[in-house]
Amino acid sequence: MTRILCISLSPINRDARVLRQIEVLREYGEVTTVGYGEAPPGVAEHIRVPDDRPSLPQTPLGVARLALRRFRAVEIAAPGVAYAHERLRGRDFDLVVANDARVLGLAFALAGGAPVWADMHEWAPEERTHVLSWRLLVAPFMVHLCRTYLPRAAVVTTVGGEIAELYFRRFGVLPAVMRNAAPYSTLDPVPVQPGRVRLVHSGGAVFGRSLETMIDAVRALDDRFTLDLYLVPAADGGRYLAQLKERAGGDPRIVFHDPVPPADLPATLNAYDVGVxxxxxxxxxxRLTLPNKLFDFVQARLAVAIGPTIEMQRVVTEYDLGVVSDDFSVDACVRSLSMLTPERIMAYKANAHAAALELSFERERALARDLLAELVTRRSETQ
Known part of the structure; x- marks a missing residue:
């Protein structure tokens, strides 16, 4: 039996990309996972990292080493990373999957010569550059990890073509593109209700995503428009989510719901009209995001309203899925939504229905299977 280690220092049961990844990994062997929260479905073993053990070296000693650029000394020194290393060192695996740059050092420390699949969920050197401490201390560490380990990885993947080009230009490694596409859902478009346009958004309540724009836009629109939000509180203890609720000002057209599991999202969102x-x-x-939620909207058979974000705009334009605002201002968003008529919404929903299979996880699943088959074969030939 092929032994596969999948490392993701995230709450895996809320991480749709990793859950889909594990689903494919299980076809090729016995999967051990490392991450926060409960064990994901179907794995042989789960090493649960305590929630109070962060994934970055943000202890006083760790911060000092980051400041002094002693990156080798902190590769497996972050509390969460060190916990996982202690629990797993000495174990043998045939394949190690590293989700995100921060666990690359850990993955290679545990691989013992086994191939490593590095899945870069985004452009690691600028994951949180809107935060000063990240920009000054952590970004150079991410560059070190990518420069050191990506050329040694057997396979590198990332979420979109633009980010793949960045990795190639900066580190000389061209990742395969595996989009954050959701599994195919057998749903049909739901008719628009007379006199209503039901907007919806799902995702993390993460500061910097400007989710307040949605709230401000709906409050500026006429009473036809409603907004339902399915938001996961961020690691800030829910402060930003609380700010969003305060900003909504008790407007009855804006409703906050508890988050739903990734697998349930399309069916939940299907009741609405436009994903925003x-x-x-x-x-x-x-600037380059191509997020889960866009593909969730497609599987839910919704029209889409987005800003001029490069990768998202390409998909929305190619498949004629909805409207793209001129810029990211509230006024521009209001203008784009005001263009929506019931007939246009239903046409966009029909286009989403037609594109649902092509824009589903089936393409990514086939790519993952090809990569894994090669890695598993290569490993068996060297043993």
Whole structure:
């Protein structure tokens, strides 16, 4: 039995990309996972990292080493990383999957010569450059990890073509593109209700995504428009989510719901009309994002309203899925939504229905299977 280690220092049961990844990994062997929260479905073993053990070296000693650029000394020194290393060192695996740059050092420390699949969920050097401490201390560490380990990885993947080109230009490694596409859902478009346009958004309540734009836009629109939000509180203890609720000002047209599991999202969102997401290009990852939620909207058979974000706009334009605002201002978002008529919404929903299979996880699943088959074969030939 092929032994596969999948490392993701995230709450895996809320991480749709990693859950889909594990689903494919299980076809090729026995999977051990490392991450926060409960064990994901179907794995042989789960090493649960305590929630109070962060994934970055933010202890006083760790921060000092980051400041002094002693990156080798902190590769496996972050509390969460060190916990996982202690629990797993000495174990043998045939394949190690590293989700995000911060665990690359850990993955290679545990691989013992086994191939490593590095899945870069975004452009790691600028993951949180809107935060000063990240920009000064952590970004250079991410560059070190990518420069050191990506050329040694057997396979590198990332979420979109633009970010793949960045990795090639900066580190000389061209990742394969595996989009954050959701599994195919057998749903049909729901008719628009007379006199109503039901907007919806799902995702993390993360500061910097400008989710307040949605709230401000709806409050500026006429009473036809409603907004339902399915938001996961961020690691800030829910402060930003609380700010969003305060900003809504008790408007009855804006409703906050508890988040739903990734697998349940399309069926939940299917009841609405338009999936909305305007994220200003405050950093590289925002400028180039091609997020889960766009594909969730497609599987839910919704029309889409977005800003002029490069990768998202390409998909929305190619498949004629909805409207793209001129810029990321509230006025521009209001103008784009005001163009929506019931007939246009239903046409966009029909286009989403037609594109649902092509824009589903089936393409990414086939790519992952090809990569894994090669890695597993290569490993068996060297043993």
């Amino acid at each position: 997401f305007w994220i200003p290009p405050v950093h590289t990852n925002a």
